[in-house]
Every structure is written in structure tokens, then in C-alpha cells.
Amino acid sequence: MNRLFRTKSIDALIAASEEPGHRLKKTLGPWSLTALGIGAVIGSGIFTVTGTAAAGKTLAVRSILDATVFDLLVHGVSAGSKMGRPGAGPAITLSFLLVAVACAFAGLCYAELASMIPIAGSAYTYAYAVLGEIFAWIIGWDLILEYAVSNMSVAVGFSAYLQDLFDNVFGFHLPAQLAYPPFPVAGSPAGWFNLPALLITMGVTWILVRGVKESANANTTMVAIKLIAILVFCIGASRAVNTANWHPFFPHGFPGVLTGASIIFFSYIGFDSVSTAAEECKKPQRDLPIGIIATLVVCTVLYALVALVLTGIMPWQKLGTDSPVADALKALGMNRLRIVVTAGALMGMMSSLLVYQYGQARIWFAMSRDGLLPRFFSIVHAKFKTPHVSTWIAGFVVGLPAGIWDIDTFAELSNIGTLFAFVLVSVAVIVLRKKQPDRPRGFRVPLVPFLPLISIVSCVVLMAGLPLLTWLRFFAWLIIGLAIYFLYSRKKIDLAWIHGA
Secondary structure: OOOOOOOOOHHHHHHHHOOOOOOOOOOEOHHHHHHHHHHHHOOOHHHOHHHHHHHOEOOOOOOHHHOEHHHHHHHHHHHHHOOOEOOOHHHHHHHHHHHHHHHHHHHHHHHHHHHHOOOOOHHHHHHHHHOOHHHHHHHHHHHHHHHHHHHHHHHHHHHHHHHHHHHHHHOOOOOHHHHOOOEOOOOOOOOOOOHHHHHHHHHHHHHHHOOOOOOHHHHHHHHHHHHHHHHHHHHHHHHHOOHHHHOOOOOOHHHHHHHHHHHHHHHHOOHHHHHHHHHHEOOHHHHHHHHHHHHHHHHHHHHHHHHHHHHHHOOHHHOOOOOHHHHHHHHHOOHHHHHHHHHHHHHHHHHHHHHHHHHHHHHHHHHHHOOOOOHHHHOOOOOOOOOHHHHHHHHHHHHHHHOOEOHHHHHHHHHHHHHHHHHHHHHHHHHHHHHOOOOOOOOOOOOOOHHHHHHHHHHHHHHHOOEHHHHHHHHHHHHHHHHHHHHHHHHHOOHHHHHHO
């Protein structure tokens, strides 16, 4: 039991990050951190799951497993007799605001831990420093799920928008067998395999293996292009808004808003990536909270605008596709605007895919270096100096499932994994305040333990809006992870390195 809850020394972690040859250059300020956060957050979610969250799901046969946990708590077993999962409708705008509030509380917790432990690793490192080895494994395993299924969803969304661009510009259509997965979302065509989703993942993987270095200036430029595309859509499509589409605003009441919030939470995944830049931040105690909160504010305003315009130009019942924005513009005959939006969406998805595939491979690399995963995951390419083995494996782990399943499955799994990570980070703040109350904190979450508890409750409520089947898949993933830990990782971990750390 002592070994399960053994922690790493915060002072030793900080000292190791300052060693010559291992020290990262501190160049990032609040503007760069905000641009990093927006670049990570605004990817495929705003262009894909917004429609699904508004429209909900209509199923031919409804079972208890399709009901949300919230449904079961409120309606009991009778929830299984309902048809479909309720969408938020035009109230999807409020779903975005609800998620923003929940993320803000979690963001404050990230900011405190990042200011205390200003090194790379984010939640995985915080868990090792505060909660212990078993929790570090759990959150590391959870982050693998988050990064992997997030990128599966991004790859599926990229494929949908790429095919829309081919159709709009060249009049070219891929054969349905190679353009759609064999297990699509209800109402979408089925095929043999989603080939574009696999190809974009492999292309990004090849680039990462050869050594990708993104500068803050390049990221800012990419963010600017994405923001321009979003604003062009909001301004250009606003003239086609029909206010009748906003009535009723709450077609399914609060359960619909909650379900929509649980789905579009995927759109906010990435704001926590700001904390991973702590080691390269000039003044982490000041700049990290600014970067995290500014990211949430900017993205929330943009998301709310897109949701209002999208539900205004098209009845919300018709938005449950992989590319709702492009499909809505196509239905309205706005092909020029559709090209601009599609190009911006593709760039946003490519940047998100690149960043998260990079992050996923590095999580595997770090856990392997610590002894929690097999050593071959931390093998470095002799020429390119990149963890090429873990990068290629991560590419296939993402690319193959992206060719088989639909976007909803991935978004929901990513959501529950990220929300669980937020819960553990919030718990870590409370525990560290108790264990090390006198340790200097560059940023302090106010009203501890109340605000971290609000963060925990908010995340649990959003998790309750996800279907029971998603919970069962998540618990299955954790059980597999714990089996690997107890049967392999716990026996193979390098005890000498742990004691030295």
C-alpha cells in the first residue's frame, strides 16, 4: 500500500527540470499561452459535435444503456423506453456556457498546481507529486484515452470536411465504401472503411517522426486563420438566420441542455494544454492563470456565436451530421462561404491532430521512461531524435478505429476521460493544501476547498449527462489499465529511479 501511494518530491522534480541539458527555454508570455490554448481548443469540436449536441440522437431501439445517467436518476428504468437522446436544440448556446463555467473552476485548479510545479507533464506529473504512483498510472492511462479518442474524432471530422471540400470545389466524390465507416452515426451512409481519416493520421504521424518543431509565431498565425474562418461564418451566414428556428429554445428542457453540454465538452478539450507549457513560461505564477482563463473566455464567446448562427440558419433537428456547418451552408447554397469555412475547419483540425498526436506519444514516452510502460515506447530515433516507436504505434491506434466508428462514440469517450482527469486535479489541490499548506504558491485558488469541490461536482454532473454505455466503456478501460499496472508495471518499474526522484 505504501508503494501504491508513494509520491515524487516536488523539489526534486523542479531541480531536475533545471539541470543543464534538460532545461527548456522560457520564452512564453500571456499572449503566447493564450494563443497556444486557443490553438489547441478550437479544432474539430466547433465544426462537428455542435450539430450532434443540438440535434441529439434518434435510435430505432432504445435500451437502458443508451440512457444518460441523469435520465436514470430522474426517471429510473422507464428512461429506457424513450426514443433517442434529447438534443439541446437552440439552447446549445447555454450548454456552451455551462461547460465554460465547469472548465473555469477546473482551470483555476490547474493554474495553482502549474504555478507550484512549473514543469512539463501536466496532470500526470501533478498526480505523481501529490496523490501517488497508482493515481499517476490511472491519470496517465486516462490521458492516453483522452488523447487517442479525441484524435479519432478529429480524424473523422477531418474526413467529412475534406470530402465536402472535394465536392464543392472539384465535384469529386470518393466511393462510399472508402469514405464512410462500417459503423456510422444513425442516418449516415455506411461503407467499408473511412480511408481519409486513416491517411491524415498517418501523414501527421510521419511528420512527427521526422521531428516537428512548432514555434509560438507559427501557432499564432494558425490561430488567426482559424478565428478568421469562424468570424467569416458568423458574419456571412447571419443574413440567412430565421428566428423561427430558435423556437422553442428549450425543446427538451434542462436534460437536453445537460446532455448537449456533456457532448460539446469535447469542444473545450485542450485548454488544460496551457499548463503543459509551464516549464517554458517566463512567469508561470502570473501568466498561466491569464492564459487559461483568457482561452476559456475567447473560445466560449466564439462557440456561443457559432451555435446561435448555426441553429438560426438550419432547424436543429437536421444538424446531427459529422460536418453540420458545411452541410447547413450547402443546403442554403452558400458555396463560397462554405469553401472558406471548410478550409478553416480543415486547418483547425490538422493543427489539433498534430498537437494531440504529439502529446499522446509524449505521454507514452514519459510513462515508459518512468517504467510504467514497456521500455520500447521510450526508444528514440537515432537520426530524428524523436520517440518514433510510440509515435507510430499511436498513429495506428488512432487511425484504424477512426476508419471504423462514428464521431459520437469518440467524442463521448474523450469527454468522460477528460472530466475524470479534471476531478483528480481538483482533488489534488485540496490534498496538497492539507499536506503542504506552507509551500509557496504563485497562484492560489480562492475559497479552498469550496471552489475545487464545485469543480468536482460540476464535472460529475457533466459526466452524468453521458450515456450509461459510455460509462461502462470507461470503466472497462480503467479495469484494463489497472490489470496492466498490477500484472506488469508494478513489477517492472525502476525502483532505483523512483527513489532517486
